[in-house]
Amino acid sequence: MSAVIRTNNLQKYYNPGEPLEVRALDGVTLEIERGEFTAIVGPSGSGKTTLLNIIGGLDHQTGGTAHIGDTEITALNDNQLIDFRLHNIGFVFQAYNLIPVLTAKENVEFIMLLQKRPKAERDARTEELLTEVGLADKMNNRPMEMSGGQQQRVAVARALASKPQFVLADEPTANLDSQSTADLLDIMAELNQKEHVTFLFSTHDQRVIDRARRVVTLEDGKIISDVRK
Amino acid sequence: MIFRLAWRNIWRNKRRTFITLTSIMMAVFLSNFMISLNEGVFGNMMDTMTRTFLGHVQVHQNGYWEDQILDNAMEADDELANLMLSTKHVIAVTPRLESFGLASFKEQTKATQVVGVDPELESELMDLEKHLYEGRIVTREDNAIMLGYKLAADLKAVIGDTLVIIGQGYHGVSAAGKYEIVGFLKLPSPVLNRRMIVMPLALSQYLFSAENLLTGYTLLVDDTDRPEKATAGIIRQVDTSKYEVMTWPELMPEMVQMRTTKVAGSFIYIGILYLIAGFGIFATILMMMAERSYEFGIMLSVGMARSRLILMMVMETLLITILGILAGSVLSYPALYYMKVNPVPLGGVAAKTYEDMGIEPLIMTSTDISIFVDNGLFLFLISCLIALYPIIKIWKMNPVEAMHK
Ligand SMILES: Nc1ncnc2c1ncn2[C@@H]1O[C@H](COP(=O)(O)OP(=O)(O)OP(=O)(O)O)[C@@H](O)[C@H]1O
Ligand SMILES: [Mg+2]
Numbered sequence: 001m002s003a004v005i006r007t008n009n010l011q012k013y014y015n016p017g018e019p020l021e022v023r024a025l026d027g028v029t030l031e032i033e034r035g036e037f038t039a040i041v042g043p044s045g046s047g048k049t050t051l052l053n054i055i056g057g058l059d060h061q062t063g064g065t066a067h068i069g070d071t072e073i074t075a076l077n078d079n080q081l082i083d084f085r086l087h088n089i090g091f092v093f094q095a096y097n098l099i100p101v102l103t104a105k106e107n108v109e110f111i112m113l114l115q116k117r118p119k120a121e122r123d124a125r126t127e128e129l130l131t132e133v134g135l136a137d138k139m140n141n142r143p144m145e146m147s148g149g150q151q152q153r154v155a156v157a158r159a160l161a162s163k164p165q166f167v168l169a170d171e172p173t174a175n176l177d178s179q180s181t182a183d184l185l186d187i188m189a190e191l192n193q194k195e196h197v198t199f200l201f202s203t204h205d206q207r208v209i210d211r212a213r214r215v216v217t218l219e220d221g222k223i224i225s226d227v228r229k
Numbered sequence: 230m231i232f233r234l235a236w237r238n239i240w241r242n243k244r245r246t247f248i249t250l251t252s253i254m255m256a257v258f259l260s261n262f263m264i265s266l267n268e269g270v271f272g273n274m275m276d277t278m279t280r281t282f283l284g285h286v287q288v289h290q291n292g293y294w295e296d297q298i299l300d301n302a303m304e305a306d307d308e309l310a311n312l313m314l315s316t317k318h319v320i321a322v323t324p325r326l327e328s329f330g331l332a333s334f335k336e337q338t339k340a341t342q343v344v345g346v347d348p349e350l351e352s353e354l355m356d357l358e359k360h361l362y363e364g365r366i367v368t369r370e371d372n373a374i375m376l377g378y379k380l381a382a383d384l385k386a387v388i389g390d391t392l393v394i395i396g397q398g399y400h401g402v403s404a405a406g407k408y409e410i411v412g413f414l415k416l417p418s419p420v421l422n423r424r425m426i427v428m429p430l431a432l433s434q435y436l437f438s439a440e441n442l443l444t445g446y447t448l449l450v451d452d453t454d455r456p457e458k459a460t461a462g463i464i465r466q467v468d469t470s471k472y473e474v475m476t477w478p479e480l481m482p483e484m485v486q487m488r489t490t491k492v493a494g495s496f497i498y499i500g501i502l503y504l505i506a507g508f509g510i511f512a513t514i515l516m517m518m519a520e521r522s523y524e525f526g527i528m529l530s531v532g533m534a535r536s537r538l539i540l541m542m543v544m545e546t547l548l549i550t551i552l553g554i555l556a557g558s559v560l561s562y563p564a565l566y567y568m569k570v571n572p573v574p575l576g577g578v579a580a581k582t583y584e585d586m587g588i589e590p591l592i593m594t595s596t597d598i599s600i601f602v603d604n605g606l607f608l609f610l611i612s613c614l615i616a617l618y619p620i621i622k623i624w625k626m627n628p629v630e631a632m633h634k
Contacts, residue, residue: 053629056530058530058628058629059629078627079534079535082529082533082535083532085531086531086533087532091527091530091531093527093530096523099234099524099527099528100241100524101234101237101238102234102237110230110531111531111532113230114531114532114533114534115532158531
């Protein structure tokens with residue numbers, strides 16, 4: 001099987017059994033194949049972030065399972081999860097992804113330092129990635145000295161630095177103007193096509209949805225449609 | 230890498246770090262100052278008192294120190310003196326005969342302390358040569374005396390004048406003599422300068438009809454703070470049913486008591502200083518943790534182990550403290566060193582109080598390295614305690630929740 005991500009009847013209930021019970025995820029079964037470029041869409045509160053967090057090993061489900069490759073991620077403890085994330089998952093958050101006191105180069109290198117990669121490899125890959133996201137000239141800039149769009153591109157470079165199985169991005173363009181959004185999507189799409197990087201991202205933005213090759217729609221914690229283009 | 234992060238992080242909010250550093254620096258500076266003054270005034274005083282007159286150890290006939298009268302004098306014993314001198318840690322042994330006498334010159338009469346000494350053996354202790362204020366020092370065979378320079382002033386006597394000493398000798402025999410004044414002494418003790426008459430040992434034995442008698446031997450050892458190192462060896466060799474071997478803290482327990490009281494008092498003050506500095510550090514760490522919650526969430530999310538994140542925060546806490554300690558020490562050392570070299574004379578009531586206690590009215594400091602080390606170490610320990618907060622906080626941190634705040 002070439003599925004990178006498999007969830008089976010994934011549930012996340014807040015305050016179960018109480019009057020204020022919230023079913024953030026209510027039986028989500030989903031498979032993401034290697035090399036897919038998938039958008040999770042749906043109204044606010046539909047469970048997009050919850051789903052990405054559980055798949056990313058940042059949050060715990062209350063029912064069902066999630067596998068990343070052969071690993072049942074939903075069965076790992078917190079410290080195992082940290083190590084699993086380091087080696088298997090790339091993250092791009094909505095904003096302020098970067099460590100403010102480190103330069104663009106150091107932010108990308110940071111992940112590889114945590115992975116204890118040799119210096120030569122770190123240097124080569126950092127340069128390669130920053131070039132790919134078009135920021136070779138901003139290597140030594142700190143996040144404060146870059147635009148929001150540039151910061152998100154560094155975040156994409158960082159997410160790829162660890163050679164992860166896939167990249168998770170929760171509303172990566174929510175804080176960007178339309179030009180930066182387009183640029184970021186160009187880069188993500190290119191990485192996806194040329195290097196077959198698997199992307200799973202959530203979004204509200206129709207222009208982003210239009211660029212996705214698969215669109216999974218959530219509502220009230222359930223998948224209501226799953227369309228491949 | 231972790232160190233680089235920690236270092237840069239502490240300079241993110243330069244102003245806050247600066248304020249925290251200043252508070253640590255001030256605490257270190259002030260407590261160094263206070264301990265240095267205590268050590269300086271008391272330490273120097275005890276050191277000079279013991280070195281120039283009292284000695285570190287005294288050996289008398291049993292019961293002499295309790296009742297300091299000539300009738301409790303002991304036989305001079307060269308064998309005993311040599312035995313003590315050859316004991317480990319002992320530097321000098323000198324015989325003395327001390328008693329009281331009334332000194333008269335023209336219309337003036339003063340109560341004085343008459344000390345018969347061996348002028349040559351005293352070179353390690355009272356060092357007449359070094360403390361000579363005017364005139365010359367007495368020799369072993371002299372029929373002359375030396376006076377504390379203030380006593381001389383009180384009596385309005387000058388070099389070459391003749392002084393009459395009247396007192397009570399051994400077994401109640403009356404003692405009286407006329408002596409030429411050949412020199413004045415200035416010792417670092419106001420009491421001695423105002424009361425002391427020094428004469429050759431043989432002359433004093435003659436004056437007090439105390440042939441071959443001593444009130445005791447005065448010893449100098451190699452470590453002022455640990456005279457018991459030497460007495461241990463002495464006690465093993467001398468007959469303690471006959472002699473009492475006393476260290477300087479036993480000889481002047483009031484001084485030791487006074488020092489303890491003074492030090493205890495300043496510890497309360499230092500405690501408050503450290504409390505303030507400690508809260509300053511804690512508040513800073515608290516704010517840094519709160520402000521950077523989102524960032525910590527990101528770091529944990531992308532796979533930074535908790536232990537490394539903890540290491541980073543502990544480093545930040547300790548770095549700020551260490552920088553503050555260094556700054557405080559570097560700032561206080563030259564100031565204290567200057568004051569040590571140039572002691573400030575006290576005036577007015579304070580001077581009087583000090584003199585009454587037998588202390589020179591000088592503000593002296595000590596630059597003993599242990600003051601800086603002890604203070605620094607103490608604050609470092611406080612900071613280690615503070616570092617528990619980020620340790621616990623990060624240990625329980627959940628990345629999603631951290632990013633929500
Ligand atoms: N800690 C929590 N306690 C209770 N309910 C929660 C908690 N976190 C999330 N929820 C609820 O779970 C549901 C799903 O939230 P989630 O953040 O996954 O939605 P979303 O699709 O990402 O929304 P948005 O588009 O606004 O980001 C929402 O109804 C939310 O109120
Ligand atoms: Mg969301």
